[in-house]
Amino acid sequence: MSPIPVTVPVFYACDDRFVKYTIVSLTSLKANASRERGTSYRIHILHSDLSDLSIARLSDLSDEHFEICFEDVTGYLAALADRFPLRDYYSKTTYYRMFIADMFPDYEKVLYLDSDTVVCGDVSKLYQTVLTDSDYLAAAHEQVMVQNDSFGSYVEQAVGVSRYNFFNAGVLLLNCTRFRELRMLERFASLLDFYDFRVTQDEDYLNVLCKDHVLWLDQRWNTEIFGVPPTPVEEANILHFIMTSKPWHYADAKHGE
Numbered sequence: 001m002s003p004i005p006v007t008v009p010v011f012y013a014c015d016d017r018f019v020k021y022t023i024v025s026l027t028s029l030k031a032n033a034s035r036e037r038g039t040s041y042r043i044h045i046l047h048s049d050l051s052d053l054s055i056a057r058l059s060d061l062s063d064e065h066f067e068i069c070f071e072d073v074t075g076y077l078a079a080l081a082d083r084f085p086l087r088d089y090y091s092k093t094t095y096y097r098m099f100i101a102d103m104f105p106d107y108e109k110v111l112y113l114d115s116d117t118v119v120c121g122d123v124s125k126l127y128q129t130v131l132t133d134s135d136y137l138a139a140a141h142e143q144v145m146v147q148n149d150s151f152g153s154y155v156e157q158a159v160g161v162s163r164y165n166f167f168n169a170g171v172l173l174l175n176c177t178r179f180r181e182l183r184m185l186e187r188f189a190s191l192l193d194f195y196d197f198r199v200t201q202d203e204d205y206l207n208v209l210c211k212d213h214v215l216w217l218d219q220r221w222n223t224e225i226f227g228v229p230p231t232p233v234e235e236a237n238i239l240h241f242i243m244t245s246k247p248w249h250y251a252d253a254k255h256g257e
Contacts, residue, residue, distance in 0.1 A: 101179035114170035121237025
């Protein structure tokens with residue numbers, strides 16, 4: 001019996017400043033992705049102002065198994081742009097993941113990856129994770145909140161989520177069906193009028209919206225380079241260079257190789 005064809009939808013969000021890191025992440029994803037017959041990948045690049053050069057460089061990564069699509073979120077962004085809290089190295093691109101379910105009504109679930117990731121495993125296995133109606137998304141525990149008392153206290157006191165039940169939003173399996181049914185984008189827009197989260201921004205809002213409805217992933221699917229990694233780096237399926245751990249900031253960054 002021939003395998004049932006499976007197309008794995010993967011989303012990134014970037015601008016011209018960050019596109020080179022998206023290329024690194026996507027290259028690593030391709031290098032470790034299953035090429036079994038019937039498996040293909042549709043890569044969606046969420047953006048609002050990518051240059052022709054950036055689009056051309058990303059397009060060079062397409063092949064018979066990998067389709068690269070460019071998704072302009074300007075229309076969705078316009079309605080909310082002035083209300084986004086921003087600070088430090090965050091840009092508005094960090095909020096683009098909130099638009100996915102509404103922009104793509106045919107998808108039941110999708111993978112979202114931050115561009116500061118290196119993929120060491122087969123993401124088609126992550127995509128096979130079964131989500132129930134109670135699971136708004138699947139994600140891994142945020143190690144910054146677990147390992148740093150200041151951040152842990154912040155999310156408990158300001159966000160209202162236990163530091164041990166706070167997820168990192170850089171690797172997500174989104175239950176798009178439930179996001180649409182629950183009108184998550186509208187609820188997110190309403191939260192922007194009442195809460196001004198400026199620490200982890202969209203991650204804070206997502207944790208409020210999905211509280212008690214998270215399917216917890218094995219930390220190997222989001223091994224954050226911060227403090228003591230929750231699993232051995234050598235066993236990671238996805239390495240995530242969060243905050244100041246990004247190798248392009250420091251020549252001697254941990255695990256920069």
